[in-house]
Amino acid sequence: MYQYSDAERQQLTVRAEQFDQQIKRFQQGQIHPDIFSQLRLRNGLYEQRHAPMLRVAIPYGELGSNQLRALADVADQFDQGYGHFTTRQNIQFNWPKMVNVPAMLKVLAAEDMHAIQTSGSCIRNISTDHLAGVAVDEVEDPRPWCEMLRQWSTLHPEFNWLPRKFKFALSGSLEDRALIRLHDIGIQLILDQQGKTCFKVFVGGGMGRTPVIGKEIASQLTEEELLPYLQSILRVYNLHGRRDHKYKSRIKILVNDLGIEAFREKVEEEFESIDKRNLNESLAYLDQFKLAFKRHNRAHASSPIKQISVDQPQFTAWVKRNVVAHKNPSLRNVMISLKNASEAPGDITSHQMRAIADIADSYNNGEIRVHHEQNLLLPSVPADRLFDLWSALQKFELARANIGEITDMICCPGMDYCSLANADTIPLAKELNQKFESLLTGYETGIIKLKMSGCMNACGHHHVGDIGILGVDKKGEHWYQITLGGQGGLDAQLGLRLGPAIHRNNIIDALKILVETYIDLRQSRESFAETVKRLGVGPFKEQVYDGKGIRNQAA
Amino acid sequence: MTMKEDTDDALAELKLLKVPLYEWLERREELISEAVVRKLKLALVVSSDDELRFSPDDLNEIEMVIIEFTSLIDGRGFSLAVMLREKFHFRGGIRAVNVLEDNVAYLEECGFDSFELDSGKVFSSCVQDIAVPNHSPIGFAQRLNRLKFN
Ligand code: SF4
Numbered sequence A: 001m002y003q004y005s006d007a008e009r010q011q012l013t014v015r016a017e018q019f020d021q022q023i024k025r026f027q028q029g030q031i032h033p034d035i036f037s038q039l040r041l042r043n044g045l046y047e048q049r050h051a052p053m054l055r056v057a058i059p060y061g062e063l064g065s066n067q068l069r070a071l072a073d074v075a076d077q078f079d080q081g082y083g084h085f086t087t088r089q090n091i092q093f094n095w096p097k098m099v100n101v102p103a104m105l106k107v108l109a110a111e112d113m114h115a116i117q118t119s120g121s122c123i124r125n126i127s128t129d130h131l132a133g134v135a136v137d138e139v140e141d142p143r144p145w146c147e148m149l150r151q152w153s154t155l156h157p158e159f160n161w162l163p164r165k166f167k168f169a170l171s172g173s174l175e176d177r178a179l180i181r182l183h184d185i186g187i188q189l190i191l192d193q194q195g196k197t198c199f200k201v202f203v204g205g206g207m208g209r210t211p212v213i214g215k216e217i218a219s220q221l222t223e224e225e226l227l228p229y230l231q232s233i234l235r236v237y238n239l240h241g242r243r244d245h246k247y248k249s250r251i252k253i254l255v256n257d258l259g260i261e262a263f264r265e266k267v268e269e270e271f272e273s274i275d276k277r278n279l280n281e282s283l284a285y286l287d288q289f290k291l292a293f294k295r296h297n298r299a300h301a302s303s304p305i306k307q308i309s310v311d312q313p314q315f316t317a318w319v320k321r322n323v324v325a326h327k328n329p330s331l332r333n334v335m336i337s338l339k340n341a342s343e344a345p346g347d348i349t350s351h352q353m354r355a356i357a358d359i360a361d362s363y364n365n366g367e368i369r370v371h372h373e374q375n376l377l378l379p380s381v382p383a384d385r386l387f388d389l390w391s392a393l394q395k396f397e398l399a400r401a402n403i404g405e406i407t408d409m410i411c412c413p414g415m416d417y418c419s420l421a422n423a424d425t426i427p428l429a430k431e432l433n434q435k436f437e438s439l440l441t442g443y444e445t446g447i448i449k450l451k452m453s454g455c456m457n458a459c460g461h462h463h464v465g466d467i468g469i470l471g472v473d474k475k476g477e478h479w480y481q482i483t484l485g486g487q488g489g490l491d492a493q494l495g496l497r498l499g500p501a502i503h504r505n506n507i508i509d510a511l512k513i514l515v516e517t518y519i520d521l522r523q524s525r526e527s528f529a530e531t532v533k534r535l536g537v538g539p540f541k542e543q544v545y546d547g548k549g550i551r552n553q554a555a
Numbered sequence B: 001m002t003m004k005e006d007t008d009d010a011l012a013e014l015k016l017l018k019v020p021l022y023e024w025l026e027r028r029e030e031l032i033s034e035a036v037v038r039k040l041k042l043a044l045v046v047s048s049d050d051e052l053r054f055s056p057d058d059l060n061e062i063e064m065v066i067i068e069f070t071s072l073i074d075g076r077g078f079s080l081a082v083m084l085r086e087k088f089h090f091r092g093g094i095r096a097v098n099v100l101e102d103n104v105a106y107l108e109e110c111g112f113d114s115f116e117l118d119s120g121k122v123f124s125s126c127v128q129d130i131a132v133p134n135h136s137p138i139g140f141a142q143r144l145n146r147l148k149f150n
Helices: A006-027 A033-041 A065-078 A098-111 A144-151 A223-240 A251-258 A261-272 A276-298 A312-324 A350-363 A383-394 A426-435 A436-443 A504-521 A528-535 A538-547 B009-014 B021-026 B028-038 B076-086 B102-109 B137-142 B143-148
Strands: A043-049 A051-055 A060-064 A084-085 A091-093 A168-171 A185-191 A197-203 A217-223 A323-325 A331-336 A348-349 A367-369 A375-382 A448-451 A469-475 A477-484 B003-004 B018-020 B039-047 B061-066 B093-099 B116-118 B122-125
Touching: A006 B093, A033 A043, A051 A098, A060 A065, A065 A084, A065 A091, A065 A098, A065 A350, A065 A367, A084 A350, A144 A168, A144 A223, A144 A276, A144 A436, A185 A223, A197 A448, A197 A504, A217 A261, A217 A383, A223 A261, A223 A276, A223 B018, A223 B076, A251 A261, A261 B021, A276 A469, A312 A323, A312 A331, A312 A383, A348 A350, A350 A367, A350 A375, A350 A383, A367 B116, A375 A383, A426 A448, A426 A504, A436 A504, A469 A504, A477 A504, A477 B116, A504 A528, A504 A538, A528 A538, A528 B143, B018 B028, B021 B028, B028 B039, B061 B076, B076 B093, B093 B102, B102 B116
Parallel strands: A168 A185, A448 A469, B018 B039, B039 B061, B061 B093, B093 B116
Antiparallel strands: A043 A051, A051 A091, A060 A367, A084 A091, A084 A348, A185 A197, A197 A217, A323 A331, A331 A375, A367 A375, A469 A477, B003 B122, B116 B122
16 A cells, blocks of 8 residues: 655644634634635535535545544544445545544544545545456556546645536556546556557546536557646636536536537647646656555465365355455455445444454455445455455454345435435435345346435436436425436446336335346346346336336325 | 735835736737836736736736636636746746635645735745746645645
8 A cells, every 4th residue: 555655644734733723713703604615625524414524535445454443433433433435435424523523634644544625626536446456357557646646636736726526537457447437537547559558538527417428538648648638637627617607517518518629629738838847757756656556465476276165155145246356366356245234335333344454454464445336345365265254244244245236236325414415315225125135035136236316416326327216306205217227337328217207105116127127038147237238228117117017106 | 934924015016007918918019118107017917717818928028917816716817827837937926816815825836926815915925936836746745834824
């Protein structure tokens, strides 16, 4: 893992002190509430339905065991003993008191963590593939570049007051697992003919109320061109992005309004005049960043390969669902599902955090990753220790074998916490778990990516779910719009609408019909997504609205 | 602390002839002679929503560019200053008007060297080399103490 320098540590303390001062000035009436809200957002502090919420950054989803323990301490001391992992690899605390936030930030700073730029109209946490550095299909580890972008974008003097929030995602593998085409800027690491690292850049992707798939703006930038090019994109956006309308101010709207060619022209004009030498001084640090990530992987390289042969159906099921191949054949990557039947998706107790920290210390050098699908990953576990690891996880209800299945749904906080929500999401997730039990034990349904958002802002990524669910409000009642066939990846696609919105009372039945229809129609080993691709939305629509016929109305 | 309060600023202001950008582009020669006659230095007043559609030579006679932020959360002025330094190689003063004290450290790094806060307070920068905006990751560490401005 990358270790902070003393200067970076000092900066976190200074920033926490500064925020403390800002809170005091606000309380003394010296800062206008509108301005204070901008300052507090840039320190990760939101106002929610019942209480403030603090979002803590987890740069590119990488956590050390010591950091996870600090998060557990924060949850116990300042919150209600749990935290919630988000779809951008961060963690949120839902019940802090504003006066305690500077103290929380100090606890976090002691373990090199912070909440800087986790909200507000600025460059947000850099996200990446949860399998970065350990994926079988990796071309190049994106983390050194993530770290460079993290340093470049943190407290960037020019881009702290953008028209709207701005999100980056990087991927260094053949398959994109970081949704790079659904970010404001997505970067794919590739190799040129000489084997040198290059970058393909997508711009203007995003979900929200106007979902757009990112367009390619540069096909092959060199290492020296990358930062100046990104700086140019941000500058064009900062100068020309709309500031008059909240819903039209993301870069995707600017790119669509100008057209990708005209947008590229503006970017390249800026690129010409940018002081590249100044920016590229940071390339001198690249080797240091690379070393920080490599050294860690090497520690396992000599583990012996042993066959796993344990006659335990539950363990076998867990290996099949939750264990992912590693680029080193003697190692495995282990997903920890945070989708238990009784908890909100992505929630984790402080007790579980400490357990995972201890387990990580004894199985994989204390390294933990956050997956954007709101689960955790233990990378680089020796293959011959899987059974012990599984037994250890089981003790803490952390061994549910459901990764990628319908019960592993992504779910935004919805009506339970978020003041923008139109409808429930978490209660839906819990009900689905109860009502699907018999269906799921009777059939092998495989991967079905279910993604739920409580409103158009799409924090639950519903546009790219095999099944997407969007909460809508009709006269104070909760209704849900279903979409099918969405996907992330380099060939990203937005889901297609199934039909009219469905009432809260019927939505679980509708989901059941979708899964049953798939079971009826699938050919041999076809996945849900493949069946939808082959047959289109039609047969599913028919079954939901006519065939098996739900009574689609309020009871 | 890298800022000092500009106590004689009121005086300094008197020696400036402030010219809005559109006027400068329309009747530059006239304004230059006017400044000479009145023994004033020219200050170009740019709004943060203006575009810098002129050439570096147009700034030859300009002593100071004053960038007026349309609001406290308008980030455009930051880019304008960087562009004045990097693209137009402007070495005169750049003043930020209507900005938050919390942003002074950032503004300074973008190339501003004097500030008129929303509270009305006026400051000038004591940083020696303001000509090159510094926003490489290396600057990240050097920025620390400036954030102590509050
Ligand atoms: S999608 Fe809507 S309801 Fe859900 S977290 Fe985002 S803003 Fe809130």
